[in-house]
Amino acid sequence: MTTSLTIRRPDDWHVHLRDGAILDVVAQYTARQFHRAIVMPNLTPPITTVEAARAYRERILAAVPDGIAFDPLMVCYLTDNLDPEEIRRGFASGVFTAAKLYPAGATTNSDSGVTDVANIRGVLEVMAEVGMVLCVHGEVTHADIDIFDREAVFIERVLRPLLDDLPELKVVFEHITTADAVRFVEQSGPNVAATITPQHLHINRNAMLVGGIRPHAYCLPVAKREEHRLALRRAATSGNPKFFLGTDSAPHAREAKESACGCAGIFNAPFALESYLAVFEAENALDQFEGFASLHGPAFYGLPVNEESVTLEKAECSVPGAIEAAGTELVPFHAGETLGWRFAG
């Protein structure tokens, strides 16, 4: 029986670190487990300029405890009228690693997002030309589309036509939640990949709705039926380099989650690797974990793999019910549970 696992230090290819007092609390959790992270730009106001990204990166570094080598990779939030030259300049100077497509209204702080991809054609052309990754929140927002269908419909209405139009564009289909998305990514060229969160590997929509409504299991895209969860588990543990780790850790204050109109987002950063590893163990795929966590992401982004390593030990790991944060509490994913692996550093 395997009792310890040492792998190259992983990276988190999709995380929300927030800003201000919450940033000061949450950054350490991501920095403790991951060397790099693709930091989502959906702040208020969103990160839409090279200067704003540079300043946000400094605030993140200031929030990370001394002695931890953490490298936040910054992302530009695309809007309908972003100047393509801002993207070109930000990428060339190394400030922007990627740009993010939020369909307007799809998720937390996406109101300034893109109302029609036709509006960002010029930006996407530049990105395809320079080889910059487009990160995509893949859900349509039309009121007539059922929330459980929004990812599948996005593939047919937006993503497939976009890739037909710009077949060279590098796209990360983020936080995928459906068998449809798995199939689409598998059947696309090598320029299309996907991130998978721990929660979508662990829970289906019952976790959110059976026996009472559970706001801490609510995130976007919303968890789907069991068949979709199983497809995601197969994809993540398959060894296919198109699938890699992106936690989508998205903290919201307890009172903002436990509300008549609760926020979408699951705070999974504190035990992210332990959570993923439970899945790989259950799927008899411990040998595929390093690829998913530490190798496939850098390969897709064209970045070197990390030289340092981390170790996880087979030992009980109790997840607290809540974490104090700036006068409020954050409820972590797996709150109150005991996981079977412990991050040892």
Ligand SMILES: NC(=O)N[C@@H](CC(=O)O)C(=O)O
């Ligand atoms: N995933 C979520 O449910 N929420 C994210 C936004 C996002 O990634 O869509 C957030 O910023 O809170």
Ligand SMILES: [Zn+2]
């Ligand atoms: Zn999203």
Ligand SMILES: [Zn+2]
């Ligand atoms: Zn996210």
